[in-house]
Amino acid sequence: MDKERVGASFSCVWGVISLAVVFGIVCLLWYLLLHPDGVMKLYTPMYGFSLVAVLLCAVVLIAKLGECYPFGDSTPELSVRIGKGIILTIAAVLLTLIITYWLFWGFIGKFGVAYFSPQSIVASGGTGAEPFNARENASTAIVYFAAAFLWWALAWTSGFRQWPWSGSSRRLVAASRFFAVMFFTIVTYVILFHPHVCYLFYPPQNKAGVEPWWASFAGTGSAFFSLGIVLCSLAWITISEILWEGYPGRYVDRDARGTLSSGIVSIAASLILGLITFVVLLNVMTYFWMEPFEGGQYTDAPYFRYIHTAEISGFVILAAFILKTYFNNFPSKGALALRAVIRTALAFAGGAVLYLFYFSSASTLLLGKVPGMAQPDDTPLVWTMLFLSVVMIQADFFEGWPMATPHSEDKR
Amino acid sequence: MERRDFLKTMAAAGMAAGGTGMLPKRAEAAKVDFGQVKSVKVDVLSETSWFDNDIFKKNLMDYGGAMTNQYTIPWEWNNAGGYSALITVTGLDGKERKFLMDTGWNNEWMDYIFNEKSNVASMLKSGEIEFMLLSHWHLDHLWGIESTLKHKPDITIYAPKTHYPEDIALLREKAHHKAKTKDGQEVLVCKNDTPHTGKLIECTPDGEKGDGIYSPMPGVALRMFDVPILLRVRGENVLYFNVKDKGIVTVTGCCHPGILSLFSYARSNFEGYKPYGCYGGLHITLFENWEPKFDDIIKGVKSFKLQKVGCNHCTGWIWAEKAAEAGVPVVKGTNKYKEYKKYSTVAKASNVFLTNGDSVVF
Numbered sequence: 001m002d003k004e005r006v007g008a009s010f011s012c013v014w015g016v017i018s019l020a021v022v023f024g025i026v027c028l029l030w031y032l033l034l035h036p037d038g039v040m041k042l043y044t045p046m047y048g049f050s051l052v053a054v055l056l057c058a059v060v061l062i063a064k065l066g067e068c069y070p071f072g073d074s075t076p077e078l079s080v081r082i083g084k085g086i087i088l089t090i091a092a093v094l095l096t097l098i099i100t101y102w103l104f105w106g107f108i109g110k111f112g113v114a115y116f117s118p119q120s121i122v123a124s125g126g127t128g129a130e131p132f133n134a135r136e137n138a139s140t141a142i143v144y145f146a147a148a149f150l151w152w153a154l155a156w157t158s159g160f161r162q163w164p165w166s167g168s169s170r171r172l173v174a175a176s177r178f179f180a181v182m183f184f185t186i187v188t189y190v191i192l193f194h195p196h197v198c199y200l201f202y203p204p205q206n207k208a209g210v211e212p213w214w215a216s217f218a219g220t221g222s223a224f225f226s227l228g229i230v231l232c233s234l235a236w237i238t239i240s241e242i243l244w245e246g247y248p249g250r251y252v253d254r255d256a257r258g259t260l261s262s263g264i265v266s267i268a269a270s271l272i273l274g275l276i277t278f279v280v281l282l283n284v285m286t287y288f289w290m291e292p293f294e295g296g297q298y299t300d301a302p303y304f305r306y307i308h309t310a311e312i313s314g315f316v317i318l319a320a321f322i323l324k325t326y327f328n329n330f331p332s333k334g335a336l337a338l339r340a341v342i343r344t345a346l347a348f349a350g351g352a353v354l355y356l357f358y359f360s361s362a363s364t365l366l367l368g369k370v371p372g373m374a375q376p377d378d379t380p381l382v383w384t385m386l387f388l389s390v391v392m393i394q395a396d397f398f399e400g401w402p403m404a405t406p407h408s409e410d411k412r
Numbered sequence: 413m414e415r416r417d418f419l420k421t422m423a424a425a426g427m428a429a430g431g432t433g434m435l436p437k438r439a440e441a442a443k444v445d446f447g448q449v450k451s452v453k454v455d456v457l458s459e460t461s462w463f464d465n466d467i468f469k470k471n472l473m474d475y476g477g478a479m480t481n482q483y484t485i486p487w488e489w490n491n492a493g494g495y496s497a498l499i500t501v502t503g504l505d506g507k508e509r510k511f512l513m514d515t516g517w518n519n520e521w522m523d524y525i526f527n528e529k530s531n532v533a534s535m536l537k538s539g540e541i542e543f544m545l546l547s548h549w550h551l552d553h554l555w556g557i558e559s560t561l562k563h564k565p566d567i568t569i570y571a572p573k574t575h576y577p578e579d580i581a582l583l584r585e586k587a588h589h590k591a592k593t594k595d596g597q598e599v600l601v602c603k604n605d606t607p608h609t610g611k612l613i614e615c616t617p618d619g620e621k622g623d624g625i626y627s628p629m630p631g632v633a634l635r636m637f638d639v640p641i642l643l644r645v646r647g648e649n650v651l652y653f654n655v656k657d658k659g660i661v662t663v664t665g666c667c668h669p670g671i672l673s674l675f676s677y678a679r680s681n682f683e684g685y686k687p688y689g690c691y692g693g694l695h696i697t698l699f700e701n702w703e704p705k706f707d708d709i710i711k712g713v714k715s716f717k718l719q720k721v722g723c724n725h726c727t728g729w730i731w732a733e734k735a736a737e738a739g740v741p742v743v744k745g746t747n748k749y750k751e752y753k754k755y756s757t758v759a760k761a762s763n764v765f766l767t768n769g770d771s772v773v774f
Contacts, residue, residue, distance in 0.1 A: 202701070
């Protein structure tokens with residue numbers, strides 16, 4: 001479980017300044033990498049989306065699954081802390097490049113599942129198999145895989161924690177958790193996302209994947225349906241872990257080392273709450289935009305409504321991380337239930353502020369997006385994930401530097 | 413479980429879980445009656461905005477993808493064509509009136525279309541073409557504006573209000589826009605030496621009288637949908653015709669808002685709504701690729717019970733073929749396009765597109 005900075009050493013002023021600086025860094029990165037009129041213009045959109053999603057996976061892999069191995073949890077010396085931050089940041093970036101260009105494009109896509117590699121798609125020939133579509137389609141598959149990975153990585157580390165390897169060496173726990181998470185990631189990807197990717201081609205790859213099984217009741221064959229549920233669930237995993245200090249899983253896991261039952265409780269609770277959130281958000285959207293219909297586009301499209309639940313969840317997840325990292329998970333006093341309620345309300349409010357920012361003319365100015373809702377070539381998830389990556393890099397790799405020195409005191 | 417049951421279950425669960433049932437009921441908007449026409453004919457002047465899809469996509473990929481500002485991409489000039497249609501409306505009194513929808517991209521191609529493959533040039537000069545509707549500010553619908561204005565600089569133009577300074581400069585200020593190639597060379601991407609001097613009616617979703625539409629003639633409604641579009645463009649004007657004894661027909665440039673969203677709007681807002689047909693680019697598989705959501709549109713078009721689907725341009729041949737196979741009443745084109753000096757590399761013998769030189773009557 002994450003350490004919290006406690007007591008008087010945390011400065012709210014530093015938190016606000018840090019947040020402002022991080023926001024600036026995100027805008028700068030956006031301009032360099034993704035801005036439509038920026039330097040690299042990678043927001044095509046799926047290509048840039050996949051790179052950002054893999055970056056976040058790399059950060060989560062190092063920070064959460066690996067607990068920053070081989071570095072310690074806490075490094076009191078400033079120079080060591082900065083060195084750790086720099087090394088792990090470089091590792092995350094290298095990992096992003098290796099996962100994308102070698103693992104997916106050059107290895108799995110080349111020797112196994114062709115759709116993970118633009119080159120393999122182009123080589124297979126046929127309608128639409130040219131470099132632009134091929135890269136977009138391969139990127140779509142990678143984004144979905146990343147979503148499944150993030151779900152399981154965060155679910156495992158907040159529910160099962162170190163179970164069943166508690167007491168083992170950090171290296172063993174990290175490696176074991178990685179393989180366990182990968183197993184569930186692959187199963188989840190195959191069931192929830194692979195059918196969509198198989199139907200990204202003409203003719204559809206129906207011997208490799210079934211027709212999206214949710215199409216008959218979801219009103220769309222798009223896996224945005226699955227993505228919405230996954231992200232809504234992930235939002236509650238984040239809320240539980242960060243804002244509720246591990247509850248309700250901790251009711252059955254008093255020493256916070258993880259048990260089978262705490263994992264099951266945590267995942268089941270987040271799934272149930274995620275599904276409820278998914279349904280509530282869809283109903284709110286129906287109120288504002290009327291009922292979606294099969295074949296509708298923009299706000300009328302069922303697939304847009306589904307991904308929009310994911311986008312809203314993304315804003316809330318980001319807000320929860322901001323509250324924890326820059327505002328010391330305010331409030332830190334009072335009964336846990338009250339703290340949890342206030343923090344959750346603040347995360348929802350923060351999510352709403354981020355939502356309003358993203359769909360305002362300010363983001364048109366800063367991010368270069370066309371004003372308006374439901375642009376098919378735009379999803380706020382990309383910006384949210386980039387922002388989240390930078391926040392996690394500062395919080396976990398740099399241990400919050402240059403904010404107050406963490407006490408590394410595990411409250412649990 | 414069927415979709416409707418699923419959605420109903422979700423709605424009930426949502427209300428129970430989130431209390432959204434407490435939200436006030438939305439007020440029903442008053443329906444608009446914009447009259448009727450006897451018939452409407454669409455002549456396809458040019459639907460080939462570009463001739464080689466792969467070259468177009470390569471330009472897009474090399475310079476930043478679908479979100480990039482269209483004026484910053486050094487498009488391959490020889491690959492450019494344009495989109496334009498001549499619309500002839502026959503009123504209930506039997507009188508014919510004409511107007512132009514869009515003005516294409518490549519000036520040489522559009523001059524060829526307007527002078528050699530149609531009478532548009534002379535109809536513009538004589539005033540037979542009453543006005544021009546600009547569906548949206550995309551390059552393939554706007555950048556050939558000189559080809560229209562050189563014959564009629566004071567023509568009235570209806571256009572979405574959501575334009576950028578570069579658009580207005582091209583339309584009214586004799587702009588010559590240039591873009592940089594990767595090796596730093598500046599190349600001309602569009603120009604107009606004949607500035608527009610006529611009336612520019614800037615359309616908004618509010619409409620002319622606050623009822624959501626502009627009505628340039630009885631039985632014809634123009635609506636601006638303010639939607640974000642690729643290549644930094646925003647907003648599209650679409651046409652509705654209420655054809656006597658048949659129903660609502662839509663005519664679009666690219667139909668970015670979505671064909672079914674157009675009919676959904678008509679269902680909610682037009683008096684005596686009855687779906688009939690559509691013509692235009694439908695913006696579905698414009699890159700000749702596929703996605704599950706394109707299957708959704710086929711199912712949706714069938715459920716909306718359109719009787720005549722005339723499509724081309726950004727609809728995508730793949731979608732049109734799949735839709736026809738699935739039983740959507742796609743209007744077949746002819747081989748006239750082969751008589752033109754250039755034609756699309758994706759054109760197929762299935763003729764599911766109304767291509768250059770074809771026409772359709774609703």
